[in-house]
Amino acid sequence: MAKKIATRQAYGDALAEFGIDKNIVVLDADLSKSTKTDNFKQVYPERFVNMGIAEANMMSVAAGIATTGKTVFASTFAIFAAGRACEQVRNSICYPKLNVKIGATHAGISVGEDGASHQMIEDIANMKTIPNMTVISPADAVETRAAVKAAIDYNGPVYLRLGRLGVPVIFDKDTYTFEWGKGVMLSDGTDVTLIATGLMVHLAMEAAELLKEEGISARVINIHTIKPIDKDIIIKACKDTGAIVTAEEHNVVNGLGSSVTDVTSQYYPIPVKMVGVEDKFGKSGKPELLLEEYGLTAINIADKAKQAIAMKK
Amino acid sequence: MDKKTLLKLQITATKIRKNIVEQVFSANSGHPGGSLSSAEVFTALYFNEMNIDPTNPKKSDRDRFVLSKGHCAPGLYAALAERGYFPVSDLKGFRDINSYLQGHPSMKDVPGVDMSTGSLGQGISAAVGMAISGKLYNEDYRVYSLLGDGELEEGQVWEAMMSAAHYKLDNLMAFVDNNGLQIDGKISDVMNPDNIESKFKAFNWNVIVLEDGNDMAAVIETFEQAKACKGKPTMVILHTIKGKGVSYMEDDYGWHGKAPNQEERDLAIKELDEKLVELEGAQHG
Structure with missing residues (x-):
């Protein structure tokens, strides 16, 4: 049986790894322990900004930071990122095509015990229909790491769909290459x-x-x-x-x-x-x-x- | 401030008012009321206060302005054009399919626009983001934003208030164009945010109230007061008159988002031209 790692875990690890880039700012909405942006915070506290339980504000703040030339990661659960703050993502981030990456964790029903209120099953729909948005849904930890790197290298909005549940690692870290937009x-x-x-x-x-x-x-x-x-x-x-x-x-x-x-x-x-x-x-x-x-x-x-x-x- | 400078700024504000009327007339749509009530603050920002360069609109150390009440684009565009970001003659293309002057400010289309806005409540949050970035990276620029009083009904505004105070953003200064009217009527009838001064204070902002927010000299003075306040963002409540400068538009919510017809346009321009003659006379007197 392959080793299991949640894609949110790989996301947090990747932010800590690639966070050496001083241009990166990470925002979270009081869920940093769950979204794993806390991994970044531990290494680069000076570029981590907790926006509290106010996701709509966080998305527009992310847009504002991005206008100053920074690469911004804004994280919360998918239900809040693509649900509650959907219109902020549309108007503040996507319309001006700003360099904001939305690290949306806890997507799908595999959230488990928290139930329907927290199980986002409409986020791909909401996000892919917005012009200028890119939607990435990695399959495992290796692909997640590569997707985070690709998102940093791309100048524009990205929605990263990540899960809470540990999933088998199916790719080889040493040989895997991520090609933007390629199956x-x-x-x-x-x-x-x-x-x-x-x-x-x-x-x-x-x-x-x-x-x-x-x-x-x-x-x-x-x-x-x-x-x-x-x-x-x-x-x-x-x-x-x-x-x-x-x-x-x-x-x-x-x-x-x-x-x-x-x-x-x-x-x-x-x-x-x-x-x-x-x-x-x-x-x-x-x-x-x-x-x-x-x-x-x-x-x-x-x-x-x-x-x-x-x-x- | 000396009388000469003040007169010059008042003349600019009057020209901005004329161009607001002309844009909304050309487009046969748009929002004259709240644009006219804000002419002084637009003028103060773009002609007296902000560190900006119209020949280099994206220079990284510039001061930023976010028009959170994005529907007042005619006011912003008039200020930008007068300041030299683009030709004043382009203003007649406002809202036209062949023009870059979008109905609401678009940073990708219009030189000098620092943030795309129009959906109320989002601009002030973006301004908070710019101010946070300034603090994170030790940049000296200042961030300004203008809100409508009706806009304060949006919950996101208060999320922004909370976060700006939490992060002690003394590099952020915002204004509320408190003209008391919104689309459906008086804000006191539609949905009253009520006692906004105490609300901003409760959110731990430095609050300045101007009984006459159309008093240019008074508006100018608020900038130094804001800079003097450390550790807090500053909010200036501008008691203004919606439609200011055009007699029949003043204090009438019907002119929130309506274009004048030819006759009404002519009357407005006549009144504003008379104001210009008066100010220019005083300048030479």
Whole structure:
């Protein structure tokens, strides 16, 4: 079993590592121990600013700091970053295309026991629809570190979608390279393509193994950049495999799945099935049990793959 | 301040008022009332106080201004044009599809605009961010912001107040254009923030109240008072008259966001021209 690390942990570690860049300022809204920006604070307290429980203000403050030429990371839970402060992100940060990175942790239902009020399943939707915004959803700790570095190197708004739950480390730190806006083929196949993001990536890999046992050859693609979406890798998957299943820990409405069908429907229509939260709120429970109850499992991805294959003409 | 300088600034404020009327008339939309009530503070900032360079609008050590009540863009644009950031003749393009002068201030489009605003409550927070950055990096620039009194109904304003005081941002100075009116009527009828002086004080700001916020000399004096106060941000409550300078617009909330017709425009320009003649006469007298 691969080692498990939460992407929020990797985020905090990456901020502490790359924080040596004196141009970086980190803001948090009284959640630094949870979002792990505290790791940065421990090393660079002089460039850490706690904005208190006032997320709307924090986002506009981040924008104001960015106008002075700084690279600003603003962190809180995804529900507050992309929910409560959504309009501040739009008008203060994205409209003037300011250099603010939103490190949104505790995305999805794997938040667990805190329940629906804190389980953000609409953030990809809210963020990807804002012009000038980039949406990144890393699959593991290695990819998170690389994404933080890429976000620092990019001049403009970025939404980093991070999780609370420990997830298997699937990439090799020494060989992994992060390509902005590029999907990553993790394994090749010919019958169907499984396109996943975030913690669903390792489950898509498991699903491919399950399908293999049944003689079905599945390609697995990791989409870390949901916006801008990698059209080419999706169109190629359409041509090569003729069926797609998307998998995300997000509402099936306007998430990764719809970004994929935006491409397939316009460029190469083929059957697409979606695995995600079926347009309902989460609830309290242990994260692993919630993922199972909401159908965010390897078995469900494999089942949907068979359905998608059956729909091929 | 000497009389000559004061007259010069009053003349500039009057020209700004004329250009506010012309912009809103050309666009056949926009917000004259709150722009006119703020002409003195715009003039004081851009023609007397701020360390700025119209030939280098982004110079890093400049003082910053954030128009938190972004709908008063005509006032800001008139000041920027008069100050030389762009030609005064461009103002007639305000809100036109072929112009860079957006309906609300856009920092990516308009030279001299330090922050994009328009959604109320967000500008003052951005100003707080600029001031925080100045403190973090030991920069000497000062940050200014102008709010509307109706804008104080936005909760975010008070988050900004809290954070500015918490971080002792004495490099931040804000103004409230307290003209008492908002779109739907008197703020005392629509939603009264009530006793804002004590509220700002309770949030630990240094508060200055000007009974006549359209008194140029009095506005000018507040800057030194603000600089003298260490460890606190300063808020200046400007009791102003909405629509100031245009007789039929004064103290009438109907002119919050309405354009004058040709006849009304002509009357406004006539009144402001008369004011200019009077001030210029005094200058040469």
